[in-house]
Amino acid sequence: MTEQPKLRPERPFFSSGPTCKPPGWSLDKIDTKSLGRSHRSAYAKGRLKYAIDLSKELLGVPEDYLVGIMPGSDTGALECAMWTMLGARPATVAAWESFGNVWIQDAVKQLKLKDLTVLDADYGEIPDLGSIPQDNDVVFTWNGTTSGAKIPNTDWLAPGRAGVTINDATSAVFAMEMDWAKLDATTYSWQKVMGSEAQHGMLILGPKAVERIESYDPEWPLPKLFRLKKGGKINRSIFEGATINTPSMLATEDYIVALEWAKSIGxxxxxxxxxxxxxxxxxxxxxxxxxxxxxxxxxxxxxxxxxxxxxxxxxxxxxxxxxxxxxxxxxxxxxxxxxxxxxxxxxxxxxxxxxxxxxxxxxxxxxxxxxxxxxxxxxxxxxxxx
The missing domain is CATH 3.90.1150.10 (Aspartate Aminotransferase, domain 1)
Structure with missing residues (x-):
């Protein structure tokens, strides 16, 4: 008979999302000055911009990449990237767990992409990513949240490849280094590795993604929440704190607490x-x-x-x-x-x-x-x- 252990975890939070709050977290650490304010006020917009800038700094995102706050967590950010960029050229969607399979369903059943290749694998495995043509747009999940399988490297993505890469990195950023030079659109949510609140996602766009969005209009109608263009150009205000819809400033402040903690430890x-x-x-x-x-x-x-x-x-x-x-x-x-x-x-x-x-x-x-x-x-x- 195995003896019952005596020591218990001090913080018994082992969920894969929303994840454990940072050590030392408490409600009194949250700045409440932005609460009850319009998200368009100078102060609240400044806090949103601060969250964007600090995210960009901590992740080492290149200066010419855009980082914006999106509604709908990682799902909203990833689907925005798919709906605004796919359809311009042949596409491959690769999946090896639950959430990657959702992106396959989007491509097949919702967008109904005409020139689409689907790559999938069982839980714990990764499909043959090297078989993806470099001319194809590709949607993939850097780290399989529900299977524990991640891509071992980005060697299968050629530098300067013609297709756009759309990377769901929600359970990878802040835990694994991103190869930004090969990533055109990357998404994640606050409630994964940073242990923050849910409902908001981040969309990171490289120059190739911006060019695609500005030069291409998909044949399907875009919901307001996915509209990134204004006057035919990328709406850069979205990437400077002017969100598409009303954000939760409480969740924003909580995310800032997590970012500042991460910065403080290195x-x-x-x-x-x-x-x-x-x-x-x-x-x-x-x-x-x-x-x-x-x-x-x-x-x-x-x-x-x-x-x-x-x-x-x-x-x-x-x-x-x-x-x-x-x-x-x-x-x-x-x-x-x-x-x-x-x-x-x-x-x-x-x-x-x-x-x-x-x-x-x-x-x-x-x-x-x-x-x-x-x-x-x-x-x-x-x-x-x-």
Missing amino acids: GREAMFERANRNAKTVTDWIESTPWLRNMVSDPAKRTNTGVCMVFQGDWYESLSAEEQAAVPKKIASTLEKMDVGYDFNGYRDAPPSLRIWCGGSLEQEDIARLLPWIEWAYEELKEGRL
Whole structure:
């Protein structure tokens, strides 16, 4: 019988989105001067611009790239990029997990792109990205939030390629370095690696993306929330704090708190190091735990944010499919009720699994304390005590 652990995580927040708040976060750290003000007021607009500028600085975005705040979280930002740029030339949409498959559905069923190639792969795998023609526009997810599989490199994107690259980087930015020279449109949301509030996304456009938007009018109507042009040119005010629709200033101020914290600890490099340490804690434990395996078999493709693991071994494999699906759910729900760990069950569309978020806002010690509890709950379940 495995003894119940004594140490509990001080902050038991392991969700993959919205993720754990930065260490030391509290409501009294939020600047409230912009609340109750028009988002068009000089002060509120200045705060929106500050969030944009600080994001650009911390991410190392090139000076000639535009960064803007979009409605609808990463989904709104990514769909805006797809709806405004695709259709001008052949396109490839590559996916290997749930959210990437949403972009496939957009391309196939909503935009109905005439010259479209779809590349997909099972959870834990990456499709053959090298097969994508360099003349094609391409939509891809840098890091699979629901599978734990990331692209190992950008070698498959040729410098100066003709097609536009649209990169969903929502669970990658602030944890992995972006190869900006090969990225024309990149999107993410505040509620992923930075642990901020949801509903707002970021759209980062390089010169090639701006040129595409200015020179191309898609055949489908664009909702107001996706309209980036004014008088045939990119509406640069959107990238200077004048949002398309009314933003939440409370969420904006919360995001600023997270950005300032990241800057205070050393910027994105420090965030990378924290995520790498956190992920190593989990991946090393998986390797030493015989009844678990990493969902991603190739170490070069394993994420340092949402680490996903599946069960194996004689006992688990003797269970019915329904019983297997219940294993991670029972472990996660048991530890949630005990306030040991929240929201680390695998994604609903993924194979039965556990998923532990390891982004930079988490403390390594909290992750290390969670793991023995998972071992204890597994043994309790195996012995019929859960």
